[in-house]
Each structure stands twice: as C-alpha cells, then as structure tokens.
Amino acid sequence: MFDARMDAWVADHDLRTDGFWYVGTPYSKYPGGIDLAFKVTCRITAEFIRRGVPVFSPITHSHPVAVHGGIDPLDHKIWLPADAPMMRAAHGLIVVQMETWRESVGLRHEIEAFRAAGKPVLYYPGVEHTGWAG
Secondary structure: OOHHHHHHHHHHHHOOOOOOOOOOEEEOOOOHHHHHHHHHHHHHHHHHHHHOEEEEEEHHHHHHHHHOOOOOOOOHHHHHHHHHHHHHHOOOOEEEEEEEEOOOHHHHHHHHHHHOOOOEEEEEEOOOOOOOOO
C-alpha cells in the first residue's frame, strides 16, 4: 500500500532535520472510530520511520495513554495543551490526508499553529483504511 507511493513522496520532499516532523492525522471523527484511526496512524507513522523520516505522532502516543490511563480521548481541553510542547519542538507538520482530515478540529488547530509559527506544513496524499481493521 505504501511502498512506491510513499518512497516517491519522501524522495520529492526535503525531510532532513536534526529534530522531528509532527504527523497530523484525523482522530475523533474518523470513519470506523478512534481505534481504527489509531491503527491507521500507527501504520503510517511506522512507514515514515522505516524510511528514515524522524517523526512524532500525537495519536500514536496519546491514544493508548488515554485508553489505558482513563483519560477522555476526545477532550480537546486536555489534548491540545498536552500536544503543544511537541508542536513547538517539531521542525514541521506532515498532514496525512486520511478520510475526514478536512473536518478534523484538532488537525485544523495543528495546521494553523504550524503556519503561525512559520514552520513547514506538508501534505501526504490520501490514505484509505480498507482492510486495516486488525
């Protein structure tokens, strides 16, 4: 699913950094629910790492913390401030154009914050989750 397309995308973008890229993905309104959003985001994040792209994904970090730590995974009043230090530290943002990415409140906030900080915002083209239930 990712091989040739992601290889080409990575090759076409200058992703070199001494820091890391922040991976933005939809979550709360994702078709199939937040567990599927987490799984798809883990797969995408792994593919970036496999290609040597230093990345941090707030979903892959925060979803298990919320689920297993008893924190509301949908409470923006908790998660936006929790993610803010990582956004400040990141070199730039990679927006993964998964289903509902345009409707995502959190992702919209991330895009605006990175733009306001003058950091690069890159868009990785559409990702479908067909067959990714497990």
